[in-house]
Amino acid sequence: MPTPYIKQYLMTAGPTPLPPAVSQVMAEPILYHRAPAFIEVYARVLERLPAVFGAAGDVLTFAASGSGAMESAVSNLVRPNEPAVVASCGKFGERWNDLCDGFGAATHHVDVGWGNRVEAADLDRALSQSGANVAFTTLSETSTGVVNDLAALGEVARSHDAILGVDAVSALGAIPVDQDKNGIDVVVAGSQKALMCPPGLAFASVSDRALEHAAQTGGAGRFYFDWNRTAKGQRKDPPDSPFTPAVTLFRALDVALDLIDQEGLDQVYARHRLLGSAMRAAAKALELELYGPEDENANVVTAVKLPDSVDGTKVPKMMRDTYGFTIAGGQNQLKGKIARIAHCGYYGPFDILSTITAFEMTLRELGADVELGAGVAAGQQVLLEAGVPAGAAA
């Protein structure tokens, strides 16, 4: 057999592929962060970010990974020895627990188990039992593909007059967050998922109430991630970052927000819905079980249970090394049990279909009884019924 040229396809839930225009702007000469040329970019990004969160407040920006934004939420909201609720359903939800413990909270951790949804009743009970006035949960749990119902969780938090901090790192830009409509005080996110940028920018979209709560401690125990320090700088005219911002990544984000504006946020969400539907239909046609509840809103990453007949740890490896498709396997206790195929960010229908082709070939090569083309056909059917291009799906 001739050695094929193994062209690379990135299908992970962060980093995600960058649109060419985003990549190219990073090769431009760098700008001084206090010169007008950059301040213009900075102001334009700050102006446009809130719409992506569905919020009218401040979106605070940090040079950090998404976990840095989570740390900002915990260090600004929790108080040593005071109760804080964490409602988790996977690896990233558990990070809230580690953070709250690290910052000395009396953490009340409701772990509903990997692959399940956090239900409103879970959060309600935890807030009642703990008496906490802050709680943390996850919108899209990247480790399992599960998407929680933010409207319901937000309503519960409001009924307890508690501040809810939501990890939307992999959700933002893929599915609607509707922060203000859902009454969520704090939503944190990162640049490297559906925002189609490299990792390194982290965001905290915060309500005035959250900022006031943070201010009550006077900034003790934090500095770089202190919300009010960054809010003060960002609210200046022109805005002024208290620390050197990641200039290159801001330029990338400025271009990515142009692309999102051009497509229109509603179309962006419709496209993600379509890709998620196609992927789920393919899995079912291949007689593979979805991990977690089947959910038409779970359009960030699709987790598929791998058949017992194959060595699951080999699936991501063969997908990548033999066929050039980088997908994720399971983390922690799910290692070897699931495959995670992402569709958050710069993806079109044929990215999904070609991934399915490679996935079918991988499973077949590893010994599974898979009908080649069956998953692809189901995905094609979904696309045709919705009317491709994706725009027609809205």
Place this chain on the structure above:
Amino acid sequence: MPTPYIKQYLMTAGPTPLPPAVSQVMAEPILYHRAPAFIEVYARVLERLPAVFGAAGDVLTFAASGSGAMESAVSNLVRPNEPAVVASCGKFGERWNDLCDGFGAATHHVDVGWGNRVEAADLDRALSQSGANVAFTTLSETSTGVVNDLAALGEVARSHDAILGVDAVSALGAIPVDQDKNGIDVVVAGSQKALMCPPGLAFASVSDRALEHAAQTGGAGRFYFDWNRTAKGQRKDPPDSPFTPAVTLFRALDVALDLIDQEGLDQVYARHRLLGSAMRAAAKALELELYGPEDENANVVTAVKLPDSVDGTKVPKMMRDTYGFTIAGGQNQLKGKIARIAHCGYYGPFDILSTITAFEMTLRELGADVELGAGVAAGQQVLLEAGVPAGAAA
């Protein structure tokens, strides 16, 4: 007069200009941080960073601004209500004080004043009086151009058996840090100065003793910046970042470290010495006073006092808007009093000479009695005596 094309020259101490090869690599398709293609880059960068610090220990990396690395030092080293010494001589030294206060230390702050050096005796007295076992100071104070004597400060810290944390954000790669030789436990730095990369990567080069000191608190009050968490990941084979690293910036740094390797660290330092000498000679020939002590090691940024005859706040503005040279003015109480011209990073002799030409024209246009060409001639003389290209200066 025809409108000139205002070509842009960046002469600030961070962000600094990027070599074309560094810019270009950021336009490459992004890599998944857990795939071999990135892990190879990550491992190679981690392997090569210690040499730049003159250290044999771990250089911990964070997606953050330089201030994030400073925060990591304070959050890992200070204890609430226990004494910590800060010895400062400018804006960035004062940040150590804000950080120590923010993290609840009983801060003993020795402020020797902007434009002065921190002397060994200052640190010695502060450590004696406070009984602190941790202290923080600055190698190159970017706000004033002053460079402190790390060998002398390190010796004092060792004589007190104290852990010294040094801000080398603007110094690293421009002047020798010699961390191990100088017996410094902790040196923090950033990517956007002499390392010729964009802002967004922060470093903490830490001794085993510093890691042990940090571990004693079990990680309370920090998570993202917890040194032992990152050290544990980086020490794995292959190394594994606990958080999504800033993939694009790592690739930039990988290329920048290639360039530093090719030039050779000794040559890099010699080049910075030459550029600093030329800039100081030009200032003196223009009968401008240097701000701070004249120092043959102060080769990161040159601060020049502006003549009383000009409105100093107009100097950086005219340099940038009329001639295309972005330099920095003074910060805080030095606003309008000094100009800061940087030469840390991707600079050659003719960057300095052309900046001097624009500087002379700016001063003349703003009404100063400046002999056009006098500064340039003095700079040229320094370069010719040293033998240009810079390599011959070593």
